[in-house]
C-alpha cells in the first residue's frame with residue numbers, strides 16, 4: 001500500500017482543552033462585570049438605543065503582556081473621562097491573517113520564535129485578556145481560528161471577521177454561534193456586498209464542526225447572531241469612509257432588510273497603510289456624526305504606546321518598546337488627542353436624531 005495520508009504533516013501535538021484552560025485561569029467577578037455590562041452597551045449602540053460612538057482602539061497585534069496592560073491602564077483613564085460621548089473598547093488582536101506569510105500572532109507564537117505554540121499562546125492570551133478586563137477595559141478581537149472562541153469568548157465583548165475571511169463559510173457559521181456582536185469587514189478588493197451577505201448568513205441557524213469544552217470534536221448547532229454589522233476598511237481602489245461610501249453601505253443594508261449599523265476602520269486600506277493617514281479617516285467619521293449620520297455607529301483605530309511599526313528582529317532584545325510588530329500604529333499621544341477631540345466635538349453638537 002502507498003502512504004496516502006499526512007504527506008505534508010510534520011507533527012500532531014495535543015492541545016489543552018477549553019475546560020482545562022478556564023480552570024487554570026477562571027473569569028473573575030470584576031472581569032465578568034466588565035464583559036457583561038459592555039456587551040449590553042455595544043448591543044444598544046448597534047441598535048441605536050445608545051447614541052455614543054463605539055471606539056475600538058489598540059495595537060494592530062499585541063505581542064507582550066506588560067505592554068498590552070500598560071496600554072489598557074492608560075486607556076481606562078481616558079475611557080472614564082470620555083464615557084459620556086464615546087464607548088471605548090480595546091483592540092486585543094492575537095490571531096493575525098497574513099497576505100502570504102509572517103508572524104501569525106500572540107496566540108500562535110507568543111515568544112515570537114516562528115514556532116507555533118498554541119498551548120502557551122492560549123494561556124498567555126487568556127491571562128492578558130483577564131488582566132485587561134479586570135482593569136475595567138472591555139476586549140475586542142478578530143475571530144480567525146474557529147476553535148479559539150471556546151477558549152476566550154467569555155472574555156470578549158466584540159469580534160471582527162477580517163477582510164480575508166468575510167466570505168468564508170467557516171467564519172460565517174462560527175459568527176452565527178458566538179455570544180458577541182460581530183463586525184464583518186468588506187473584502188480586500190473593497191466589496192461591501194460580501195459583508196452584507198455575511199451578516200445574513202450569520203443571522204441564521206447553522207451547524208458547524210468545532211470542539212466542545214472537553215476538546216472533543218463536535219457538531220455545534222447555532223441559533224444565529226442578531227448583532228452582525230459592516231466594517232468599512234477600504235479596498236484595492238482606495239478608502240471607503242466618505243459620507244457617500246457610508247450612506248451607500250447603509251442603503252445596501254436597508255435593502256437587504258438589515259439594521260444599518262456601520263463601523264469605519266481608519267487603518268488598512270482606509271489609510272493606505274500609512275498610520276499618519278488614520279487621523280484623516282478619524283476626523284471624517286467625526287464630521288459625519290456631527291452631520292447627523294447615526295448609521296455610522298463606530299470607529300476603529302490602530303494605536304500603540306509608540307508610533308510606527310518594527311520588523312521582529314532575530315535578537316528580541318532589540319525590539320523597540322511599545323511599537324507594533326505588524327501594521328504601523330499611531331502613538332498613545334495621538335490616540336489621546338484624537339479621542340479627546342472627537343469627544344469635545346460631539347459634546348458641542350446640536351444635531352439630534
Ligand SMILES: O=C[C@H](O)[C@H](O)COP(=O)(O)O
Pocket residue numbers: 060096097098099100101102268326327
Ligand atoms: O492587520 C494586519 C494586516 O494588515 C493583515 O494581517 C495582513 O498583513 P500582511 O499583509 O502584512 O500579511
Ligand SMILES: C=C(OP(=O)(O)O)C(=O)O
Pocket residue numbers: 060093097142161162163164185233268
Ligand atoms: C487584519 C486586519 O484587518 P483586515 O482584515 O481589514 O485586513 C486587522 O484589523 O487586524
